[in-house]
Amino acid sequence: MKPLQETWSYIKVEKSGQYQCRIQNSPLSNPVFLSSLRELFPLPILRSTILEPSEETPVTLSCETQLPPEKENIQLHFSFFRYGRIISSGQKRAPKLQLSKVQKEDSGAYFCVAETVTSGVRKKSHPVWIQVQRIPVFGIHLEVNPPGGQLTEGQTLALLCSVAGGTGNIMFSWHKEGTETVLKKKTQRSLVAEFEILTISENEAGKYYCTANNINRQLRSKSVSISVKIPVSPPILTFSTPQAQTFVGKVVELGCKVQRGSGPILYRFYHEGKIIKNSSAPLGGAASFNLSLTEQHSGNYSCEADNGIAVQFSKVLTLSVKVPVSRPLLILSAPKPQATAGDMVELRCEAKKGTTPILYRFFRQDTILETGWAFLGEAAFLNLSLTTEDSGIYSCEADNGFGPQLSEGVKLSVTGI
Known part of the structure; x- marks a missing residue:
């Protein structure tokens, strides 16, 4: 004989009254009077002060439910969740949660749970979607x-x-x-x-x-x-004429140039440490000026470049101004007014001006008798022991490389003994 199998089912009683039940093909059970049962508290409702807050703004979440008046002494605890992970903790577990300065990553589905402390009744709200809005950058x-x-x-x-x-x-x-x-x-x-x-x-x-x-x-x-x-680089001083050709009367251009440097650049030219010229190059580059040379222009030269950021000096260059020789003077000195054979005669040739050394040449007629070097302030000399054949026109020449100069002729008559 098979054992009796029973299936139990339960119904939710919402109204008071008399209730009966029966099994299929069996008579009704005896009546039972049931009174309706009320829920302890309804499902909580999650509310947000704003559903689409901007970043950096505060948001308050509220978990709302209601205990019946006769159960108001029951204590409820509340928890808040985002994507199923709890975001509130602590002993107080109040029905409100303050989210300060929400960020984009705080977006998501939120819900809350209300539960009794002692009886284990726990109810979860429906989810609420909160979308945090990012504030676009502005005012760059x-x-x-x-x-x-x-x-x-x-x-x-x-x-x-x-x-x-x-x-x-x-x-x-x-x-x-x-x-x-x-x-x-x-x-x-x-x-x-x-x-x-x-x-x-x-x-x-x-x-x-x-x-x-x-x-x-x-x-x-x-x-x-x-x-x-750009600070100026050290300038380079140049002369337009080679040193060998710098003589009195020659026009020489002095140039000063930097390789690098922002304009404007002020150039200063110096002679023996004294400023002799200022020149400006508004856009940078070089500056120059001309000198018509005199003997006093010999000496040390330099230039300076200044653009307000840096001041730089060039290397020192020495300029030697050559002076062409002046016309020399020839003097014949004899022991007596009338020269005779056997007398000694001194010929003296001297140029008062001219860059030394000076090459002197002595001539009788067109014949060179002798040559010799001398320095400024010095004269060249030639001594002759006279014969009758030494009669004639004598002259001398001075040459320092800038054009020879010939003296006036001096006549010498030599008589026999």
């Missing part, structure tokens, strides 16, 4: 240091990119106009980011701008011009 500005963007080569340039507002991670980048290269990228939550060029060079002058982006919407700043001034 590029600032440079030093202010004005005027630098000297070798200085440090700081480019500060800032936005007036925007939330979340902001990607900053720096660019130079005319190039496709991104100079620098930085991602951070700050509204200000800085990029430095530690040692700026001449080829880094130009226009710069920055960009900022936090939600695939890129802002570009206005461009800022950066100028880089």
